[in-house]
Amino acid sequence: MRRVAAVFQRLFSLSRENGPVSEPARVLVVEDAETIRIAVLAALADAGYAVAGHPDGSALEEELQQFRPDLVVLDVMLPGRDGFTLLEVVRRRSEAGVVLLTARDAVSDRLRGLHSGADDYVVKPFELEELVARIGAVLRRLRRVPSVVQVADLVIDADSGVVLRGGEQIEVTATELRLLGYLAAQRGRVVSKTQILTGVWGYDDYDPNLVEVHVSALRRKLEVYGPRLLHTVRGLGYVLRADES
Incomplete structure (x- = not known):
């Protein structure tokens, strides 16, 4: 009971200090290649x-x-000031996390970026889902992603592992907790099985049935205390929201 009370206290404190706990993290992308920039922005918005x-x-x-970004994605090879120079600007003027993008896989470049204060370093070409996952990991390390998230009457505290529905505690496994947190972070957006595999398990080459099994188990637990929140969108994937409208 003490853990449950602590979750409510943190939820109340976060709401008073920062507004809604589900407010999305802000990511700024500085990339001169238009196709890459647009694709990264779209993938992050979808997430x-x-x-x-x-x-x-x-x-x-x-x-x-x-x-006021929580994280800045910087291409190293930019026109004008390069990514390393801009990284120094971010470090002087902000507490934002920084992920560097580069076409160069030289160890010296990676070391320079990390020694300059970058939080991660991604080499082109990259998979968008991997980049989004690594950005999420950096934000979690920097505590820019709230640990307490609420969807309707469902409250998820990633730090304590407590999940509440209508004030009742639901026992979930570690994987179910990660799955719930990932779906809640999408803020009502539909995500595919492949996206879930990457976001929750870290890889997309597992059997998609793995997602179905965990979604079904989680859905049964959630529906003991209220109407359906975890919906299947045929042909697209899954979404966590209060209704199917």
């Missing part, structure tokens, strides 16, 4: 993040002040 993008660093200082 539930608030996004902004630029082809170079000319607006970086302004965006750090106005958009």
Whole structure:
């Protein structure tokens, strides 16, 4: 009971201090290749993040002040100021996390980026789902992603492992907790089995039936205390929301 009370206290504190606990993390993408920039922004938006993008660093200082990103994705080889220079700007003016993108796989480049304060370093070409997963991992390390998330009457506390529905505690496994947290972070967006495999298990080459098994088990537990929240969208995937409208 003490853990449950602590969850409610944290939920109340987060709501008072920061507004809704489900407010998305903000990610700024600085990438000069338009096709890559657009694809990354779309993937991040689909994953539930608030996004902004630029082809170079000319607006970086302004965006750090106005958009106030929780994380900045920087291409190393940019026109004008390169990614390493912009990384120094971010470190001086913000507490945002930084993920560097580069076409160069040289160890010296990676070491330079990490020694300069980058939180992660991704080499092109990359899979969008991997980049999104690594951005999420950095944000969790930096505590920019709230550990307590609420969807309707469902409350998920990733730190304590407590899941509540209508005030009643639901016993879930570690995998079910990760699955719930991932679906809740999508803020009502439909996600495919492949996206879930990558986001929850870290790889997309597992049997998709693995997702079905865990979704079914989780759905049964959730529906003991209320109407359906975890919906199947035929041909597309799954979504966690209060109704199917």
